[in-house]
Amino acid sequence: MENREKQLPVSCPSCGSGLNVKMLGCPECHTEVSGDYDLPVLLRLSKDELGFVLSFVKNSGSLKEMASEMGLSYPTVRNYLNELIEKIDRLEDDSER
Amino acid sequence: MTLRDDKKKLSTWLFNPFLFVGGERILLIGLIIAAVHIPIGYFLNVRFDGAIDMHLVPTDVGLLTPVIDVLIAWLSMAGCMFAAAKIFQSPMRLIDIAGAVLVARIPLLLSIGPVLLLEPDFQSIEELLNLQGSELYQLAALSVISLLFLIWFFVLLFNAFKINSNLKGAKLWFGFIGSAIIAEIISIMIQQAV
Numbered sequence: 001m002e003n004r005e006k007q008l009p010v011s012c013p014s015c016g017s018g019l020n021v022k023m024l025g026c027p028e029c030h031t032e033v034s035g036d037y038d039l040p041v042l043l044r045l046s047k048d049e050l051g052f053v054l055s056f057v058k059n060s061g062s063l064k065e066m067a068s069e070m071g072l073s074y075p076t077v078r079n080y081l082n083e084l085i086e087k088i089d090r091l092e093d094d095s096e097r
Numbered sequence: 098m099t100l101r102d103d104k105k106k107l108s109t110w111l112f113n114p115f116l117f118v119g120g121e122r123i124l125l126i127g128l129i130i131a132a133v134h135i136p137i138g139y140f141l142n143v144r145f146d147g148a149i150d151m152h153l154v155p156t157d158v159g160l161l162t163p164v165i166d167v168l169i170a171w172l173s174m175a176g177c178m179f180a181a182a183k184i185f186q187s188p189m190r191l192i193d194i195a196g197a198v199l200v201a202r203i204p205l206l207l208s209i210g211p212v213l214l215l216e217p218d219f220q221s222i223e224e225l226l227n228l229q230g231s232e233l234y235q236l237a238a239l240s241v242i243s244l245l246f247l248i249w250f251f252v253l254l255f256n257a258f259k260i261n262s263n264l265k266g267a268k269l270w271f272g273f274i275g276s277a278i279i280a281e282i283i284s285i286m287i288q289q290a291v
Contacts, residue, residue, distance in 0.1 A: 064120070072100060073119025075193050079263045 010044045018044060018094060041091045049084055056081070112252050114200065115260040119193045127199030131167050133206060138163025143209055146288045148174045148280040149250070151205045153212060165291060173284040174198045174254075177276035182262040185272055189261045197257035201250060208246035215239040 012019055021037040042053065059065040067077045103109045104117060118126065137143055142158050145151050145166040175195045182189035215235050258264075258273045 071104065071117060073115055073117055075119050075261045076100065076116045078188065079260065082263060
């Protein structure tokens with residue numbers, strides 16, 4: 001069987017709502033902590049969106065450098081960033097409710 | 098980002114190269130395209146006398162006319178699109194739209210090929226209206242091909258405005274149509290003044 005990369009599920013496969021963390025485990029001593037924790041906003045982003053945020057930080061916020069690194073035009077990168085900001089605003093509004 | 102897949106598609110490069118090319122690069126490509134207007138205008142007697150115009154003329158055009166034509170067409174279109182974006186508070190950069198509107202003119206330049214090959218020989222409107230047989234089919238084919246090039250030109254122009262302004266919905270359409278119409282009016286007024 002192919003070794004597929006696991007992705008953190010962030011939305012409910014049944015109703016589409018954002019998921020919460022119910023249990024955390026220590027991989028060393030196998031201690032388990034259970035509770036009801038909200039996922040941080042950044043973890044609710046998709047893998048590509050999170051990759052974009054990391055690239056933004058690593059490039060010290062320079063969209064010009066990101067555009068050159070990603071092989072995209074500056075306006076495309078800026079538009080993607082604007083969409084991401086709108087999504088983060090929506091996620092923050094959802095978590096405040 | 099699915100844009101990586103789009104980069105391999107010919108259709109993206111034909112209709113929306115602005116996703117991948119911007120800044121100094123698109124301005125440089127645009128200026129090369131602007132320069133290509135000059136020999137085309139001079140040797141083939143083509144006028145670009147309007148922001149969205151291109152047609153053959155019966156008299157010699159000269160060397161300075163295509164330079165002035167392309168400058169007026171370029172500055173009026175880029176200026177109006179930039180102004181429209183600023184009215185709607187879009188963070189458009191002048192360098193991107195200045196290069197993009199010139200790149201969008203590629204179909205206008207390419208459409209000269211079919212015009213030179215297919216334009217039937219007529220001297221007056223009466224002769225044009227009395228065209229028959231193969232010459233009539235030639236004219237019909239030329240009309241369809243010219244229309245396709247015109248559509249391609251407008252798709253490129255629209256995408257140039259869309260990508261660079263990041264406007265959506267009514268603001269995008271109003272901004273695009275408004276700036277294209279105003280650019281055409283301004284360019285014709287300047288053409289008549291010079």
